[in-house]
Amino acid sequence: MKKTINYCVIGLCFTIQSYAQVGIGTSAPNSTLDINGRTTLRKELRVNGTSSQAGSAGLNGQVLVSQGENLPPVWKTVNVTFLEEGQYKLINSYLSSDQAGITTLSNGVAGDGVFKNSVNDDITDTSKGKWMKIAGLEGNFTIKNAKNRLTYQLQTGVEMKSSSATSMQSVSFACGVFRNGKLVAVRPDKISSNNNTDKAGLQDYIFTLNYTEQNVGIGAQKIEVACRKIETTSNNAQFTVGRNISNTNTESNAFTLESVFKTDVIEYVTYKSN
Amino acid sequence: MKKLYSVLLVITGLSLSAQIGIKTDAPKATLDVNGDTNFRGKLAVMNVSDNNKLFEGSNDQVLVSQGEGLPPLWKTLRIPEYEANKFYLIFNNSFSDKTGVTFSSTEESTNGSSRSTSFTKNVAYSTLNRFKKIAALSQPITIYSAQSKTYFQFETVVQAAFPVNGDPDISIDYACGIFVDDKLVNLRQRNIKASSASSTFITHNQIGIADNLTKGQHTVSVACSRLKSYNTNVNLGIGINVATNIDSFITQSSLKVDVYEVPQVFNTILN
Numbered sequence: 156m157k158k159t160i161n162y163c164v165i166g167l168c169f170t171i172q173s174y175a176q177v178g179i180g181t182s183a184p185n186s187t188l189d190i191n192g193r194t195t196l197r198k199e200l201r202v203n204g205t206s207s208q209a210g211s212a213g214l215n216g217q218v219l220v221s222q223g224e225n226l227p228p229v230w231k232t233v234n235v236t237f238l239e240e241g242q243y244k245l246i247n248s249y250l251s252s253d254q255a256g257i258t259t260l261s262n263g264v265a266g267d268g269v270f271k272n273s274v275n276d277d278i279t280d281t282s283k284g285k286w287m288k289i290a291g292l293e294g295n296f297t298i299k300n301a302k303n304r305l306t307y308q309l310q311t312g313v314e315m316k317s318s319s320a321t322s323m324q325s326v327s328f329a330c331g332v333f334r335n336g337k338l339v340a341v342r343p344d345k346i347s348s349n350n351n352t353d354k355a356g357l358q359d360y361i362f363t364l365n366y367t368e369q370n371v372g373i374g375a376q377k378i379e380v381a382c383r384k385i386e387t388t389s390n391n392a393q394f395t396v397g398r399n400i401s402n403t404n405t406e407s408n409a410f411t412l413e414s415v416f417k418t419d420v421i422e423y424v425t426y427k428s429n
Numbered sequence: 430m431k432k433l434y435s436v437l438l439v440i441t442g443l444s445l446s447a448q449i450g451i452k453t454d455a456p457k458a459t460l461d462v463n464g465d466t467n468f469r470g471k472l473a474v475m476n477v478s479d480n481n482k483l484f485e486g487s488n489d490q491v492l493v494s495q496g497e498g499l500p501p502l503w504k505t506l507r508i509p510e511y512e513a514n515k516f517y518l519i520f521n522n523s524f525s526d527k528t529g530v531t532f533s534s535t536e537e538s539t540n541g542s543s544r545s546t547s548f549t550k551n552v553a554y555s556t557l558n559r560f561k562k563i564a565a566l567s568q569p570i571t572i573y574s575a576q577s578k579t580y581f582q583f584e585t586v587v588q589a590a591f592p593v594n595g596d597p598d599i600s601i602d603y604a605c606g607i608f609v610d611d612k613l614v615n616l617r618q619r620n621i622k623a624s625s626a627s628s629t630f631i632t633h634n635q636i637g638i639a640d641n642l643t644k645g646q647h648t649v650s651v652a653c654s655r656l657k658s659y660n661t662n663v664n665l666g667i668g669i670n671v672a673t674n675i676d677s678f679i680t681q682s683s684l685k686v687d688v689y690e691v692p693q694v695f696n697t698i699l700n
Contacts, residue, residue: 176464177451180469181469184467185467186464186465186466186467187451187452187462187463187464187465187466188451188462188464188465188466188467189466189467189469190466190467190468190469190470191469191470192469192470193470193471193472193473193485194468194470194471194472194473195473195474195475195483196472196473196474196475196500196501197475197500198459198498198499198500199494199495199496199497199498199499199500199501200492200494200500200501201457201458204457204458204461205457206453206455206457206463207455207457208457209457209458209461210457210458212494212496212497212498213494213496213501214494214496215494215495215496216493216494217493217494218491218492218493218494218504219491219492219493219494219501220699230494231699231700232699232700233506233698233699233700234696234697234698234699234700235506235507235508235698236506236507237493237504237505237506237507238504238505238506238507244507245518247515247516247517248516248517248518248687248689249516250516250578250580250638250689252638308636310634310635310636312617321597323598349597349598349600349620349622349659350596350597350598351597351598351599351600351659351660352597353657353659353660354598354600354602354620354659358620359602359618359619359620360619360620361617361619361633361634361635363634363636399545402545404545405542405543405544405545405546406544406545407544407545407548407618408544408545408546408548408549410548410549410550410616411544411548411604411616411617411618413615415615415636415637415638417580417636417638424505
């Protein structure tokens with residue numbers, strides 16, 4: 156029995172060395188080693204060895220690159236990083252700016268008196284606020300992955316002019332982000348004038364909104380920005396968002412009050428599907 | 430049949446104790462194939478950092494070495510799927526400053542009385558009056574594409590050494606501008622007003638966008654100015670405290686610069 160084994164060992168080695176291609180799971184190998192089934196690597200994969208030296212196992216982080224027919228593949232360094240399982244990745248960013256702003260919330264327009272909002276409020280439902288759009292900030296894009304984050308960042312200049320330079324007046328307002336006509340982000344704020352006559356009732360202010368929405372549905376998305384006047388101490392106070400009240404005031408211009416808006420689309424990355 | 434069984438036994442035995450050479454009698458590894466290898470099935474790797482589970486990779490993953498003694502791993506390259514005419518984050522950097530700028534009541538800018546005409550897009554820093562740069566926020570940025578949007582986010586704390594508010598209101602108008610190569614790309618002005626407590630401070634957050642800067646290196650900087658004072662002559666600090674109720678850590682400035690581009694320059698993936 157033992158003799159047979161030895162014979163077999165020698166025979167096997169001899170056969171392999173001299174003539175044949177070796178097939179595993181196949182009787183008709185098409186290469187020196189032909190594995191018809193799943194192969195598992197428990198240790199390093201070495202390439203381009205010789206009879207006197209083992210092949211290269213590559214450096215940590217190198218990738219296996221083909222050199223084409225008749226040449227062994229090689230381990231090479233890549234100039235890009237690898238994705239790790241379960242990361243959120245910035246897919247796209249949409250940036251817009253606007254200097255037209257909103258002039259239709261100025262003096263003579265009463266506040267809508269709406270102090271509360273809920274997600275999905277419709278932009279056209281006046282019982283949820285009289286929203287005025289900042290047209291130049293509209294954006295359209297498509298979501299491809301159900302696991303995602305949309306991050307909105309809005310900044311706009313706000314200006315008011317009190318109807319009386321010697322009394323403090325204020326305007327409460329809110330600006331929101333609408334996705335497909337439904338409210339998804341909103342922040343309220345307030346601008347107040349000084350009672351100092353040197354300021355002539357004019358006041359400039361900066362409004363900023365940062366908001367993240369999670370797991371937005373796959374498909375086309377239309378993003379709009381709109382603001383509304385909530386209430387004011389005087390309906391005679393002038394009020395603009397994203398632009399100046401009048402060039403004759405010389406205290407500001409459309410550039411210093413412009414609106415900027417950025418939407419980051421961040422999607423989840425996974426590859427453990429098998 | 431018995432013979433075949435024996436051969437199988439031997440192969441099993443060899444795999445436990447010895448190295449196998451194919452077309453070589455001096456194998457240099459557990460399996461040394463002196464020739465090509467054909468994988469008809471999946472190539473699985475043992476993931477030593479995940480309970481030695483076998484992992485066959487998924488579509489488009491590449492085989493990545495973990496160096497000597499460890500099996501390679503299947504990994505996904507972090508390459509954005511670039512779509513035409515879309516903007517991608519290419520460059521970003523952020524900077525901070527704790528020294529800030531301070532203005533006495535005699536350092537008001539003459540631009541304070543001509544704001545609508547002085548503060549226009551691309552106006553030169555040198556033509557503005559008494560704008561002081563926040564030193565550590567003057568930094569280089571690089572644009573690689575002719576189609577780009579550069580996004581700036583500047584935040585600082587503004588403090589005036591006000592007493593408790595009086596009548597009429599005590600306040601100061603100030604402005605901060607973001608400049609690229611000393612040309613104005615964004616400016617915000619605001620009024621800091623005394624409150625019921627002395628030494629009022631506010632957080633100033635400013636976002637600006639510059640479209641299609643020319644390709645190459647640029648210098649971004651932030652400069653601020655005291656525009657006009659109302660019923661006061663106290664000091665104004667931007668990015669620095671001017672009273673001891675807060676400190677320079679709380680008032681420090683930060684500037685983040687993101688450059689979004691429609692990519693036009695592609696580096697080779699392989700080194």
